[in-house]
Amino acid sequence: MVLSKEQQTKMWAMLNQTRGQIGLTAYKDYIFGILFYKYLSEKATQWLNGVLRGETWGNVFSKDSSRALDYMKKNLGYCIRPNDFFEDWKKAIDEDRFNIGMMSDTFGHFNQQIALEAKSDFEGIFDGMRFDSADLGANAQARASVMISMIELLSTPEFDLSKGEDTVSDIYEYLVKEFSTVLASDMGQYYTPKEITDVMARILTSGREHKETFSIYDPTVGSGSLLLKTASYMKNLNKRGMIKYFGQEKDATPYRLSRMNLMIHGVEYNDININHADTLESDWPDGVVDGKDSPRMFDAVMANPPYSAHWNNKDREDDPRWREYGVAPKTKADYAFLLHCLYHLEDSGRMAIILPHGVLFRGSAEGKIRKALLEKHQIETIIGFPGKLFLNTSIPVCVLILRKNRMESDVLFVDASKNFEKLKNQNRLRLKDIDKIVDTVVNRKEIEKFSYIASLDEIFENDYNLNIPRYVDTFEEEEPIDIVALSQEMVELNQEISNTEQEFLSMLNQLAITDDSRDIIEATKRIFGEGYDKR
Incomplete structure (x- = not known):
């Protein structure tokens, strides 16, 4: 899938409406981090749907959490506990029980459950997001409001990742390019x-x-x-x-x-x-x-x-x-x-x-x-x-x-x-x-x-x-000038100018003499010289 220009424009407009007063430099860390977590959540959900065979992840986890976590880590390199998925944040928002602590807890759990062999790939990957940062707002309620707007933005059809990895990568690359364009120095x-x-x-x-x-x-x-x-x-x-x-x-x-x-x-x-x-x-x-x-x-x-x-x-x-x-x-x-x-x-x-x-x-x-x-x-x-x-x-x-x-x-x-x-x-x-x-x-x-x-x-x-110019000659020669033809063209052009001047002066001589016309004639004389007879 390749995002259409219309989709791209709409996504960027929605993103700018969502960020409110947060500067783009700070905002980019949150939007990329949450988008990536949404991708990991959906990837884990897809994997779980294939291996649980009708059982719920919550039930499996409650029976033997350590074994459940180890099994997911072995296959994905990371683990997401029940109630820590992106869709759980959205559900909490819909039920009016979301708070900023839910996100802090989620990423704390995530960092604790990275497979040893995947440590270098996932460790610190969400460090750009600080949920106690003043960039998000002066208090927990203000910061939660900003997070809610981002989660809801990424829940819209424009950011639907279910169509496959091509869609996810297209969205990600588009956002990287757009942020890079706006924040060129950064x-x-x-x-x-x-x-x-x-x-x-x-x-x-x-x-x-x-x-x-x-x-x-x-x-x-x-x-x-x-x-x-x-x-x-x-x-x-x-x-x-x-x-x-x-x-x-x-x-x-x-x-x-x-x-x-x-x-x-x-x-x-x-x-x-x-x-x-x-x-x-x-x-x-x-x-x-x-x-x-x-x-x-x-x-x-x-x-x-x-x-x-x-x-x-x-x-x-x-x-x-x-x-x-x-x-x-x-x-x-x-x-x-x-x-x-x-x-x-x-x-x-x-x-x-x-x-x-x-x-x-x-x-x-x-x-x-x-x-x-x-x-x-x-x-x-x-x-x-x-x-x-x-x-x-x-x-x-x-x-x-x-x-x-x-x-x-x-x-x-x-x-x-x-x-x-x-x-x-x-x-x-x-x-x-x-x-x-x-x-x-x-x-x-x-x-x-x-x-x-x-x-x-x-x-x-x-x-x-x-x-490179020492070896690749890109000089384009101009066409040679025909001196004889150019001289003849100049003579003809001068004659044409002279004829036009004479016609104009002849018309000027036919004007009735008034104060205004006298001024015009004097001005013309200064331009063309004295080479005509004034009545």
Whole structure:
């Protein structure tokens, strides 16, 4: 299911009416948290309907609560006690007995009943909701009123999740995008435009769609969209355990959202490995074990890291991620992220990373890193995109595609900066633009004024500068000017102007002389000169 524009508009309008005076920044944590809990409730209800065979969950729980809880945890990774379901909140509202404590108790029970193996997937996932927060209101009654409005909103047909996981994921993705659009400075940094995500995913999976097992990793995971889009092109997407999702995120909000997003898209908790930490400060996954470096490697690595971020680069020369290349400047961590991704890439894998164009030509430490990557033949393709594709920046970005063990040394340059649809405040890649980029990269095509394959010798002659215009000439020559024809046109135009002036002055001479007409004639003389006889 794809939400219609009418559905989207109605959902967002209803949401804004519901939130009252709460700021969107605070509101988003509650709306995403409650929507996700509704999803978990309905998933648990569906599972219970299949295993209880007519018995009620309340009766089973009352007979042996520990055994009942353990059985649900074993199958779902979490457990919901009787009277703690989303529908129980709605029933309490309808019967006028709802209070804010019901929600506090529910999430307290939930956190106590997470399966050990699912701890990292569910732990802290609802921490963005504080039911004693002044953001919700000055007292318990005011806070309960806000929660009631949210629960009732999510109980409307527009937020009906019973039609399947596609519906749930569509609603979730729509809300992430809408909040990111409105709160660009707050959420935009971890929302990657779906068009660039699609380009990266199709390139990373090209030729490997039928691979039985596939591991993917995003060290700046954000909302998880890059992981999900990459996995969507694999033929074994719906086979449990076939695709393993890894990611790391420093900020708490996207760390929660990414896990919600993956599970809402039907990814089983035991296929998810998302860590909450600073990727550059804390290498993960695995890293050094018993004094021996044993990093986990992945079939595909993708990232949209913060651009030119500051980082602590002191005493990093011996870090195995950067040891062979050099350390990125402390004011520009772009290559630190790139080398981290490359370090965790399988020998047969491929990676894609979104970066600002400066990484292609800046010198000093970055120039040395770029030279090392090129001499190891690890940069395969560079794609330049149009500006204004992102929510939180208008700058154009590029995507670098790398592999660890290439025999070829050439680099494919693609200038896709001219191919897009212009919207009111943003630009957007059309499907035909995406298809052209992917086809060019996958088949390594040279297309005039669009792509070019440069040899390492050419790049060496450019002092390892990878600025795309050095290799892809997009200059459009103007048609040559016919000087003779232009001169003749000018002569004819001047003659036409002269004839028109004479006609006008002749008409002016025929005017009767009055004070007003005298003023007109004097003004005309100043414009056209004295070249006529006044009666």
